[in-house]
Each structure stands twice: as C-alpha cells, then as structure tokens.
Amino acid sequence: xxxxxxxxxxxxxxxxxxxxxxxxxxxxxxxxxxxxxxxxxxxxxxxxxxxxxxxxxxxxxxxxxxxxxxxxxxxxxxxxxxxxxxxxxxxxxxxxxxxxxxxxxxxxxxxxxxxxxxxxxxxxxxxxxxxxxxxxxxxxxxxxxxxxxxxxxxxxxxxx
Amino acid sequence: xxxxxxxxxxxxxxxxxxxxxxxxxxxxxxxxxxxxxxxxxxxxxxxxxxxxxxxxxxxxxxxxxxxxxxxxxxxxxxxxxxxxxxxxxxxxxxxxxxxxxxxxxxxxxxxxxxxxxxxxxxxxxxxxxxxxxxxxxxxxxxxxxxxxxxxxxxxxxxxxxxxxxxxxxxxxxxxxxxxxxxxxxxxxxxxxxxxxxxxxxxxxxxxxxxxxxxxxxxxxxxxxxxxxxxxxxxxxxxxxxxxxxxxxxxxxxxxxxxxxxxxx
Numbered sequence: 165x166x167x168x169x170x171x172x173x174x175x176x177x178x179x180x181x182x183x184x185x186x187x188x189x190x191x192x193x194x195x196x197x198x199x200x201x202x203x204x205x206x207x208x209x210x211x212x213x214x215x216x217x218x219x220x221x222x223x224x225x226x227x228x229x230x231x232x233x234x235x236x237x238x239x240x241x242x243x244x245x246x247x248x249x250x251x252x253x254x255x256x257x258x259x260x261x262x263x264x265x266x267x268x269x270x271x272x273x274x275x276x277x278x279x280x281x282x283x284x285x286x287x288x289x290x291x292x293x294x295x296x297x298x299x300x301x302x303x304x305x306x307x308x309x310x311x312x313x314x315x316x317x318x319x320x321x322x323x324x
Numbered sequence: 325x326x327x328x329x330x331x332x333x334x335x336x337x338x339x340x341x342x343x344x345x346x347x348x349x350x351x352x353x354x355x356x357x358x359x360x361x362x363x364x365x366x367x368x369x370x371x372x373x374x375x376x377x378x379x380x381x382x383x384x385x386x387x388x389x390x391x392x393x394x395x396x397x398x399x400x401x402x403x404x405x406x407x408x409x410x411x412x413x414x415x416x417x418x419x420x421x422x423x424x425x426x427x428x429x430x431x432x433x434x435x436x437x438x439x440x441x442x443x444x445x446x447x448x449x450x451x452x453x454x455x456x457x458x459x460x461x462x463x464x465x466x467x468x469x470x471x472x473x474x475x476x477x478x479x480x481x482x483x484x485x486x487x488x489x490x491x492x493x494x495x496x497x498x499x500x501x502x503x504x505x506x507x508x509x510x511x512x513x514x515x516x517x518x519x520x521x522x523x524x525x526x527x528x529x530x531x532x533x534x535x536x537x538x539x540x541x542x543x544x545x546x547x548x549x550x551x552x553x554x555x556x557x558x559x560x561x562x563x564x565x566x567x568x569x570x571x572x573x574x575x576x577x578x579x580x581x582x583x584x585x586x587x588x
Contacts, residue, residue, distance in 0.1 A: 183358065183362055185437045186355065186358060186359045186362055186363075186434070186437075187362070187363075188363070188434065188435070189435070189437070190570070191435055191442070191509055191569075191570045192509060192570065194435070194437060194438075194439040195439040197437065197439075218327060219327065222327045222330075222331065225331070230347070230348065230351035230354075230355065231351075231355055231437065232436050232437055232438040232441075233348070233352070233436050233438070233441075233443055233472070233479050234438055234441075235334075235335055235339045236331075236334045236335070236339075236344055236347070236348070237330070237331035237332065237334035237335040238335060240327070240331040241328060241331045241332065241335075244327060244328055244331070283335060284440070286335070286336070287335055287336065287339070289440075289487065290440045290441065290485070290486040290487050290507060291440060292439060292440045293439070293440065293507065296439065296440075299439065
C-alpha cells in the first residue's frame, strides 16, 4: 500500500509539463522552447528510480507524439534510452553539484534527441535543424529550476 | 525491451494502421479542447482589451469594412459572369466535368510544437466537411493542405514544411515546376529547372493542377532569386510565399464539389 502513496503528484506534474507544450510560441522561436516534459521525467527518475522508469518514459513519449502530431513512438524510444542510462547512473548523478548535473542532463538530452533524429531519418521525416542544439541548451538552463520546484513538491506531498 | 520493440514497430510497421490513425484523429480533438481550456484566461483578457477600444475606432472600422465589402462585391459580380462564361467555353470544349470550389472558413488555433515541421491546427473537422488532402488558402494565396482531420479540428501542413512539395506553374510563361518547402517559413525552393529555363525574379508561381490535389490557378509564391552557377545543370530558384504563413489566423479550406453542368 505504501507504494501508491502520493503518486498522483508524479503524474500531475508530468501532465502539466505536457500542457506546457500547448502554450503558444511564435513559429520561428519554437526551437528554443525548453523541453519541460523530458526534464520532469528525468527528475522523477533521478529522485524515485523505483517508481518512475522506462514504462513512464514510453507513455510520456506517446503523449508528446500525440500533441506534436508526429508518428506514434517517435519520442518514446529516445526517452526510453536516456532513462535507461539515467537508471544505470542515478546514484552518481545525484552526488553531482548543480553545474555538473546540468551538463549530465545536457548529455542525456542530446542522447534523447539524437535517437529521435535517427528515427526521423529512418522514416524519412524532416530532421531537426542544427539550431536544435541551442534548444537543448535552453532545456539545460531550466534543469535547476525544474529540479527545485519538483523537489519542493516532492517534499511537501511526501512522495516516495 | 518489449516497449522498445512496441515503439519501433509502431513507427515502422503500424504508422498507417487505421487504429493508430484513429487514435491520432481523436487526439487532435482532445488536444484542441485542452488548449482551449488552458488559453481561456488569455482569450478573456484579449476580449476585455478589445471591448475597451473606443466607439469611434469601431465606427471607423465598420465604415472601412463596408467600403471594402462594396468593392469586393462588385468584383465578385464580374467573377460570376466570368465563371459562367468559362463554364460555357468548357461545355463547348466538351470538358468532362465542371469543378466547383466551395470554401470553408476556419481559424488557426495552434502551431505544432515540433520545430522541424510547419504544422498548424485549424478549428474545423470532418463534421464541417474538412477532409484529408483539401487545400488551405490564406487571404492572398495558397497556404497548405489538410493532413489529418478529427471531428471538429484538423491538422494542416504548410507549403514551406520541408516534407512538402507541390506542382506549380510560372504564370507568365506557363513553365511547370515543383516547389519544395525549405523548412524556413518564408522560402520555397525549385531545384530541378534547367539553367536555361524561362524564369525570372518577380515571376508569379501559381498551382498547376497537375497531380490533382491542388486545383489550378491559385497563387502560391513569387520568385525572389534565380541562381545559375557555371557548370551546374540546374538553376536554383528561391521563391517567397504570397500569403504570410506565420501571420493571420483566418484561413479557407477548399472543398471541391464536382458539378455536371458542363456535360450538355
């Protein structure tokens, strides 16, 4: 029974992060939109690796695809791969200070969008432009903010 | 592992599966409703600001619109005469069918968050007669086409999307070409024209009607650059879409109904 405690906080925060994708952004600036949904997922994996893992990543990816209108499964695989890496190294990454952790998150984001790029080539969909790397930097910049917000949420609602 | 297989097979084998497409169709509506709810406070604020516009401004606006409307009505009278004349000619030529275009007015409600694509969501769907493959027009020219329609909302791809290409014709010379999206919102590319082709800066490109998806004669873009480099077999032509694809909310979806008037 204890396993199910306050898990709604996790799912609510993930849904809110998805809703962030719906907010209007000028067409040419979309590339700089931080990927809050992925960051939220990374936080929960890092904080509660026994609760949030590859399955959550899969469904979050499906949600992203449905919102973007891209073929189903496109975002899932990248998220799953990077969550797998995160699960293997979470104890080490937890020890890092903020800057190191941000760099690690950047690597994971690159892994995630790299696999997505590979899949896009596979199904002959236009790939992300090089400027997309700047978007990843924007996401990296948001990591510490997302981490602080979610950490306080986790402590307040005692999610474990 | 199993999930990875699921997502890969979804991508590579079941992309066109009716059930998968069905899920995507209902997602269009669900996402549109959620967006509406999320943005409701912003919309309300906009409306409040609009309501505070002074009465005089509104009166001026109404006068201006009335005048514009009168001019347009006059022009459309001439158009009606031309259309019937055209129909008579087509009948004389024993053309098989007369194609009538009907327009559905729609509004762009959202832009897809995927930065690699130029995809928008419009607020009309199957229930309003919007179907996959129908062309979408802006105020001045062609904007794109519908790619997936839900019940009350649809998704449309713009002509500048880098996966989109459409058959065009140079209005001045009748030269046919394929205009490809460049991934930039204000550029179209024509790559495979011979270096000696009759195309100049300033030429208007209109839809050619080849392929049968877009009816012919709708303005698409204006040529802004023709690069002919020594030793290259093809000229590289750049064009700018006529309608401002990243501005304006109101679009028209072209619904084609095939009349039989020309048969007689």
